[in-house]
Amino acid sequence: MSYDLVVRNITYTDIQLYxxxxxxxLLSNLEDWHDFDTDKFKKWLWRAVSDPETDTLLCTHGYLxxxxxxxxxxxxxxxxxxxxxxxxxxxxxxxxxxxVAVALLQQWAYNLQxxxxxxxxxxxxxxxxxxxxxxxxxxxxxxTLGEIxxxxx
Numbered sequence: 001m002s003y004d005l006v007v008r009n010i011t012y013t014d015i016q017l018y019x020x021x022x023x024x025x026l027l028s029n030l031e032d033w034h035d036f037d038t039d040k041f042k043k044w045l046w047r048a049v050s051d052p053e054t055d056t057l058l059c060t061h062g063y064l065x066x067x068x069x070x071x072x073x074x075x076x077x078x079x080x081x082x083x084x085x086x087x088x089x090x091x092x093x094x095x096x097x098x099x100v101a102v103a104l105l106q107q108w109a110y111n112l113q114x115x116x117x118x119x120x121x122x123x124x125x126x127x128x129x130x131x132x133x134x135x136x137x138x139x140x141x142x143x144t145l146g147e148i149x150x151x152x153x
Contacts, residue, residue, distance in 0.1 A: 005066060005100060007107040010049055010056040015042070018058070018065050025068075025090055045070075055084070055111050059091075059100045067091040069104035073117055084112050086122040089133065101136030109140065113153050123149040 023038050048054040048070065059067040073084040086108075091100040105122075112120055123137055142149035 005059055005103050007059045007103045010058045014058055055108050057104050057107055059104050066095040067100040082117050084117050084120045096132040102139045105140035118153050120151045
């Protein structure tokens with residue numbers, strides 16, 4: 001089967017179309033780790049879509065969502081340099097191993113380079129059982145930095 005994947009910025013229309021599915025996926029995967037507030041997340045996502053320091057990406061296969069990626073760029077208090085870190089990287093189970101995560105990570109890297117951001121950190125919520133995610137970070141040229149992944153541009 002051929003996968004014609006498209007990665008693009010999440011739009012307000014996408015929030016309306018795919019939000020319930022995003023929340024269901026996040027709730028099922030966060031388990032007891034976070035007290036996930038769906039209303040707070042939706043308000044944040046609405047603001048994030050138009051925030052130039054937040055990457056909100058959607059990977060689609062036709063009209064169907066295949067994966068999501070959200071990252072935030074900040075200047076940490078200990079640095080003069082802006083650093084971006086992922087908030088959510090999620091490939092739907094039926095699309096794992098099909099290049100979705102790599103496509104999302106590559107678009108993120110491109111966006112960061114366009115904005116002059118030189119460093120990215122990722123994989124904070126990565127579970128050891130998600131070998132597809134670990135492989136995707138490696139294929140997208142991230143290196144391990146302790147228990148997370150990092151990349152310099």
